[in-house]
Amino acid sequence: MSNNGASDEKRAKLAEEGELSPVATEDDALYQAALEEIDDCQSQIDSLNEQASEEILAVEVRFNTLRKPHYSKRAEIIAKVPRFWITTFMNHPQLSLTIPEEQQHCLQDLQNLLIEEFEDIKNGYKIILKFNPNNPYFENESLIKEYRLEGNGQPKSVVTPIKWKPGKNFLADNADRGSRKRKASDSSFFSWFTDSNHSSLDEIADILKDEIWPNPLQFFMMPEALSEEGDDDGDVEDEEDEEDEEGDVEGDAEGESNYDTD
Structure with a gap:
C-alpha cells in the first residue's frame, strides 16, 4: 500500500513538471x-x-x-448616355465620399470604365479609365492602374503617370492649401489612382471591380428607384390621411345629428 502511494505521488509530481503526457x-x-x-x-x-x-x-x-x-x-x-459613369460613381454610397467637387468635374469626361483580368486571373487585373480626349484636365485618353503579383508572391501596383495640363493638377493645388485640404485630397479618388502603395485606399479598387463593374446600371438608377419607393410611401400616407379626414367628417356629422335631436 505504501509503495502504491509513493508511485502515485511520483506520477503526480512528474505530470506537474511536464514529464508525463496529460493522457x-x-x-x-x-x-x-x-x-x-x-x-x-x-x-x-x-x-x-x-x-x-x-x-x-x-x-x-x-x-x-x-x-x-x-x-x-x-x-x-x-x-x-450622358454623364453615365460620374452619375454611377456618385450614387455609390462609399465611392461618392472619395470624389470632391473638383474631381466630379473631371470625372464628367469619363467615357468608359473597363476591368481586364489577366489570363491567369490569380496574378491580377487592370482598371482602365477612358476619358474624352478633349478633357480640360490632362492629356491622357486612358488612365490604367494595374494590380499584379510578383514572382515572390508580393502584390504590386503600376499606374499610368497623369500628364496634367498647365494649372489643372488639383492634387498638387490641394496639397499646397493646408493640412485640412491635403488630408481630404489624400483620401480622394485620384489620390487612390496615383498611389502605387497598397493601402486602405485600395477599397476603391475593390468597389470598382466587384460592385460597379458587374452591374453599373443598378447604381446609375439608384435615385430613381429610391424616388419611386418614396412615391409609394407617399401614396400610402395620402390614403391614410384621406381615411382620417373621412372619419373626422363622419364624426362631425354624427355629432350635429345628436345635437339637433336634443
Whole structure:
C-alpha cells in the first residue's frame, strides 16, 4: 500500500513538471494514432479544396471570355448616355465620399470604365479609365492602374503617370492649401489612382471591380428607384390621411345629428 502511494505521488509530481503526457501513459499510442488519422483526413480535405479552387478558376476564366462581347456591347450603349459613369460613381454610397467637387468635374469626361483580368486571373487585373480626349484636365485618353503579383508572391501596383495640363493638377493645388485640404485630397479618388502603395485606399479598387463593374446600371438608377419607393410611401400616407379626414367628417356629422335631436 505504501509503495502504491509513493508511485502515485511520483506520477503526480512528474505530470506537474511536464514529464508525463496529460493522457494516461497506457493510452499514448491510441492518442497519437488518432491525431495522425485526423491529420491524414485533413490533408485529403485540403487537397480537394485546392482542386476545387483550380476548377473554379478555370470556370471563371471560361466565363470571362464569354462575357467580353457583352461588355463591349454594353460599353457602346453606355457611351450614348450622358454623364453615365460620374452619375454611377456618385450614387455609390462609399465611392461618392472619395470624389470632391473638383474631381466630379473631371470625372464628367469619363467615357468608359473597363476591368481586364489577366489570363491567369490569380496574378491580377487592370482598371482602365477612358476619358474624352478633349478633357480640360490632362492629356491622357486612358488612365490604367494595374494590380499584379510578383514572382515572390508580393502584390504590386503600376499606374499610368497623369500628364496634367498647365494649372489643372488639383492634387498638387490641394496639397499646397493646408493640412485640412491635403488630408481630404489624400483620401480622394485620384489620390487612390496615383498611389502605387497598397493601402486602405485600395477599397476603391475593390468597389470598382466587384460592385460597379458587374452591374453599373443598378447604381446609375439608384435615385430613381429610391424616388419611386418614396412615391409609394407617399401614396400610402395620402390614403391614410384621406381615411382620417373621412372619419373626422363622419364624426362631425354624427355629432350635429345628436345635437339637433336634443
